[in-house]
Amino acid sequence: MTKAELVTALRAQATTRPRPSPTDEAGAESGFVGEALDANEYGTAPPPRIDIATLFGPDGPGAQRRERLYQRLAAFVDTSRRCPWRSAEGHPCGLPTARDGERCVLHGGLAITDLAVPALGRLGFDTWPTLMRQSWLASYEIDPIGLDPLFSEVAWHLLNYLYFDYFRVEVEGIEHLPMEGPALIVSNHGGAALPYDGMLLSIAAMNEAPLPRRIRVAATEVFNQLPWLSHWYRKAGAVYASRADARHVLDSGHILGVFPEGERGFMKPVWNAYEVQRFGRGGFVTLAEQSQAPIVPVAIIGSEEVHPAVSVSKRLARLVRLVLPDQRVEGVAVFLNPLPLPVKWTIRFLPPVEPTGEVELPDPLWLLERTETIRNTIQDALNEMLARRTTLW
Amino acid sequence: MRRILVTGAATWTGSRLIQMLEQRDDVLVMAVDELRPSLEFASSFYKVSLDRPEFARFLLDVGPETVVHLQTVDRVAELGRGRAHEGAVVGAQALFGAIGRSPDVRHVIVKSDATVYGSGPRNPSIFAEGTLPQGRRSRYSRDLTEMEGFLRDVAESHSHVDYTILRFASVLGPTVGNPISRFVRLRVVPTQLGFDPRLQFIYEDDAVAALQHTVLNPVSGTFNIASQGQMYLSRVLRLGGRIHQPLPRRGFDAALRALARLDLYVPDHLARLLRYGRVLDTAQMRQRLGFEPVRSCREAVLASYGRLPDRVDT
Numbered sequence: 001m002t003k004a005e006l007v008t009a010l011r012a013q014a015t016t017r018p019r020p021s022p023t024d025e026a027g028a029e030s031g032f033v034g035e036a037l038d039a040n041e042y043g044t045a046p047p048p049r050i051d052i053a054t055l056f057g058p059d060g061p062g063a064q065r066r067e068r069l070y071q072r073l074a075a076f077v078d079t080s081r082r083c084p085w086r087s088a089e090g091h092p093c094g095l096p097t098a099r100d101g102e103r104c105v106l107h108g109g110l111a112i113t114d115l116a117v118p119a120l121g122r123l124g125f126d127t128w129p130t131l132m133r134q135s136w137l138a139s140y141e142i143d144p145i146g147l148d149p150l151f152s153e154v155a156w157h158l159l160n161y162l163y164f165d166y167f168r169v170e171v172e173g174i175e176h177l178p179m180e181g182p183a184l185i186v187s188n189h190g191g192a193a194l195p196y197d198g199m200l201l202s203i204a205a206m207n208e209a210p211l212p213r214r215i216r217v218a219a220t221e222v223f224n225q226l227p228w229l230s231h232w233y234r235k236a237g238a239v240y241a242s243r244a245d246a247r248h249v250l251d252s253g254h255i256l257g258v259f260p261e262g263e264r265g266f267m268k269p270v271w272n273a274y275e276v277q278r279f280g281r282g283g284f285v286t287l288a289e290q291s292q293a294p295i296v297p298v299a300i301i302g303s304e305e306v307h308p309a310v311s312v313s314k315r316l317a318r319l320v321r322l323v324l325p326d327q328r329v330e331g332v333a334v335f336l337n338p339l340p341l342p343v344k345w346t347i348r349f350l351p352p353v354e355p356t357g358e359v360e361l362p363d364p365l366w367l368l369e370r371t372e373t374i375r376n377t378i379q380d381a382l383n384e385m386l387a388r389r390t391t392l393w
Numbered sequence: 394m395r396r397i398l399v400t401g402a403a404t405w406t407g408s409r410l411i412q413m414l415e416q417r418d419d420v421l422v423m424a425v426d427e428l429r430p431s432l433e434f435a436s437s438f439y440k441v442s443l444d445r446p447e448f449a450r451f452l453l454d455v456g457p458e459t460v461v462h463l464q465t466v467d468r469v470a471e472l473g474r475g476r477a478h479e480g481a482v483v484g485a486q487a488l489f490g491a492i493g494r495s496p497d498v499r500h501v502i503v504k505s506d507a508t509v510y511g512s513g514p515r516n517p518s519i520f521a522e523g524t525l526p527q528g529r530r531s532r533y534s535r536d537l538t539e540m541e542g543f544l545r546d547v548a549e550s551h552s553h554v555d556y557t558i559l560r561f562a563s564v565l566g567p568t569v570g571n572p573i574s575r576f577v578r579l580r581v582v583p584t585q586l587g588f589d590p591r592l593q594f595i596y597e598d599d600a601v602a603a604l605q606h607t608v609l610n611p612v613s614g615t616f617n618i619a620s621q622g623q624m625y626l627s628r629v630l631r632l633g634g635r636i637h638q639p640l641p642r643r644g645f646d647a648a649l650r651a652l653a654r655l656d657l658y659v660p661d662h663l664a665r666l667l668r669y670g671r672v673l674d675t676a677q678m679r680q681r682l683g684f685e686p687v688r689s690c691r692e693a694v695l696a697s698y699g700r701l702p703d704r705v706d707t
Contacts, residue, residue: 088695088702138628138691144672145518146591146625224514224669227587231625234518234591244517244524326515 010388062164069160069207070122075099076110076212077121083107087139095119095134105149106140112149114254116156116206116214116237119149123157145216145245146234152214155236159203162196166342167302169200171208173349179211182250182293183352185257186284188276188378189265190303192333195219196340197303201257202237204347216249217257225324243287250291257298258284260371267333269312273304274386276379282371289361294352297374299381302345305392309333343392348381395420396497397608398455400443400488401463405569406504408432409601410461414608423455426464427480428471443484449491456497459608462488463504465540466571467533470658478536485540489547492554500611501556503544504604507593507617507673509537509560512665518591521674522560522615531662541615555613557682559603562619562673563666565697566597574697575657576667582630583648586639590670593623596693599686606684616682617673622690626667632691633698 077096083104085093093104098117101109105117119134120127131150134140142148163169177183191197198217206212218241223233239245239256249256259265260279268275288295312331320329353374356362397414401407402424411434414422422436425448430438441448443464452460464484468477492498510516511526511534526534541558548556563573574597576582595603595618603618630637640648649659678684688696695701 088692089700090702136631138624138632141622141691142591142625142628144591144623144674146623148625221514230514230587230669231589235625240518242515242517244519244521248519 010384060165062161062168066160066164073118073123073212074121076115076117077105079121083109085139087137091137091139093134093139095130096121106134113143113147113252114213116149116152116212118153118157123153123160125157128154142235145239145248146231147216147237148235151232151235152237155232156203156206159199160207163200163203163207166340167196167200167306167345168342169204169302169345169347171204171347171349173351174205174208176349176351177205177209177213177255177296178294178352179209179213180253182253182291183255184250184284184288184291184293184295185215185255185298185349186279186295186374186378187257187259187298187300188274188303188382189259189261190268190273190300191266192268192307192309192335193340195266196306197300198238198257198259200345201298201300201347205255213255215255215257218246218259220262222324222327243283246287247291250287250293256293260284263327263329267312267329267331268304268309269333270304270308270310273308274301274382276375276382279371279375282367285367285370285374286361289355289367292355292357294354295374296352297350297378297381299348299350299378299385300345301347301382301385301389302343305343306340307333307335307337308341309335341392346385346389348385350377350381395459396423396455396457397421397459397461398423398425398452398457399461399463400425401465401504402426402434402438403428403430404463404466405432405571405597406564406600406604407463408434409597410463410604410608411436413601413605423457425451428468442480444480444487449487449494452488452491453495456495458497459500459502459611460488460492460498461502461504461604461608463604465504465506465537467660467662469533469660474532478532481533481536482539486543489543493547493551496553498554501544501548501554502604502607502611503541503556503558505537505541505558505560506533507560507562507619507671508534508662508666509541510534510671510673512590512662512669512671514669516669516671519672519674520617522617522677531660531665533660533662555611557607557611557613558615559607559618560615560673561600561603562593562595562617562671564597564600565594565693567697567699569597572657572659572663573666576652576659576663577629577633577635577694578697579635579652579657581636581638583645583652584626584630584637584639585645585668586641588668589625589627590667591623591672592626592629592666592670593619593672594690594693595620595686596688596696599688599693603678603684603686607682610683612682614677614681616678617675618678618684618686619673619675620686620688620690620693621675623672624690624694626670629694632694632700 076099078099079096081097083093083095085107095104098105098109103109105112135150202215202217205215216239219238223229261277264277311334313334316332317329403426408430415436424436424438427442510520511530513528515527548554565574
């Protein structure tokens with residue numbers, strides 16, 4: 001099989017967002033600006049021309065995707081009716097009601113802990129005064145873990161600039177994510193500075209899926225110890241990575257996202273990029289079995305190149321262990337760029353692995369084998385996406 | 394005529410519980426504490442420390458059917474650290490030992506505290522009754538665990554004794570004088586820079602109602618008692634219109650020392666709670682104990698600030 005046939009076969013696979021073929025006049029639909037792509041002698045298309053002038057502007061591909069998202073979100077809110085809720089002091093709510101409910105999304109018209117719908121039906125800086133008023137009134141409830149719907153809405157709005165314009169995230173296989181009931185998302189982990197993959201994964205389903213379901217990403221206890229991050233990460237919708245919290249999220253029917261590689265994945269040097277490390281003790285399989293939740297493996301491309309780690313320092317790790325004695329870091333990744341590189345990301349959702357449905361927990365060997373199977377699935381998907389990738393940007 | 398012995402009668406909850414119980418005709422209440430109560434009640438009061446032999450003789454003579462142990466609050470401010478620790482641990486040991494020896498006691502109800510779970514960065518967000526705490530715990534937290542352990546040992550070796558442990562979230566209200574209530578009602582509240590803990594409360598009347606419910610309908614086991622809902626500290630202070638002053642660690646400790654001079658003693662477990670927060674799972678309280686607090690967490694906060702409009706239906 002020649003390379004041309006392989007590439008054609010790969011392109012023939014169904015993905016949510018097909019890559020533009022050389023003769024595709026509707027190439028602008030997939031979000032690339034530039035002239036029509038010509039095939040070269042290898043039968044592959046050269047990388048698309050990106051017009052920097054319009055990339056970050058209001059006419060760029062990111063802005064078009066964002067407009068489509070806002071149109072979909074506006075359908076969840078009915079602006080012709082107002083919420084009848086009044087606070088104990090008598091202040092009216094004034095927000096538009098949810099489409100199928102009696103009240104607005106903050107006061108029970110929608111399952112706001114599962115579906116992320118903006119209170120006014122759109123994300124924008126002009127909504128901030130209204131949101132600040134609702135926050136000042138403290139009119140809505142937070143969930144036991146600490147999700148604050150308005151804070152997470154503002155964080156979503158700001159993260160969308162990273163998502164659509166800077167990193168230009170492409171999502172494939174979103175139909176594999178269940179639209180109701182619990183699910184456990186397992187992904188590879190990368191990056192050396194900030195957990196961009198966690199942040200972008202948590203809004204991926206909100207931006208791409210038919211229902212804007214939240215993915216509650218699990219974070220380590222470091223976040224509980226750091227100032228400001230300790231309450232920001234909870235208010236934005238993330239979860240502390242403890243067994244009790246994870247059971248609570250899954251038993252409530254929400255989606256939990258975990259990165260089983262942990263610190264080993266986060267602190268990889270760039271020459272080990274996309275080599276999925278061992279998945280710990282495989283506790284996530286036990287968790288999925290106990291909660292009867294399907295496991296959806298996810299492969300993320302782009303996290304390793306944002307801050308390429310040129311070395312892994314054991315001395316810095318010792319310093320980290322001095323300041324935070326509980327952390328079991330062996331090496332801290334050293335990167336040279338303070339600002340993240342505008343790498344193009346791809347997030348692919350793979351077919352879900354259903355739980356066995358048996359009451360008794362399977363034996364440890366079965367759990368380890370299933371952990372390995374899922375790790376290999378993610379590794380294969382990463383390899384395939386890396387082979388298909390022609391450029392980082 | 395049911396005889397009920399209430400220890401810790403000098404606490405606000407104790408005095409209020411005695412006031413509620415003595416209005417009934419079918420109970421006889423006896424009150425015990427080592428400090429003088431500040432609220433008035435009509436029942437007989439016996440001032441004695443629990444670890445003294447006079448108290449054990451008193452309990453065996455009186456022979457109550459139900460013992461309500463409320464002398465579990467942290468009394469470091471009134472008694473000093475050594476005496477508070479002794480009173481909590483040795484007093485509990487003596488009390489439960491006497492209960493084991495008494496042939497009349499059928500049910501023991503203990504007001505424990507959610508502090509037994511501790512508060513820290515490695516703790517889960519929601520605490521169910523079986524969850525184990527992680528990390529370092531304060532002295533008061535360890536004292537509470539010891540006390541619960543004594544009770545379980547006595548109940549296991551004497552099968553005629555049933556016990557109920559109620560782990561209360563922070564009691565909040567306009568009249569109760571515990572540190573957290575007075576802390577959130579300060580004009581300017583010191584907070585810890587960069588930390589905004591999730592807090593859960595129970596309104597003062599609901600705390601007394603929970604105890605009364607358990608006294609009258611005893612159910613064996615351990616239960617978390619808290620109002621429905623949870624709030625961030627920043628939101629609590631905003632509902633009260635309080636100014637909050639975020640301070641780094643040194644500044645916060647200095648502010649607590651200044652408050653101690655103003656007679657508001659904030660113990661270290663409360664300082665940790667105001668840093669990391671804690672939320673309780675109250676499913677068992679609703680399903681097995683059958684108790685439902687009247688006021689939610691938000692209403693408890695508003696009521697303690699005096700900003701809750703009166704209800705038409707009570």
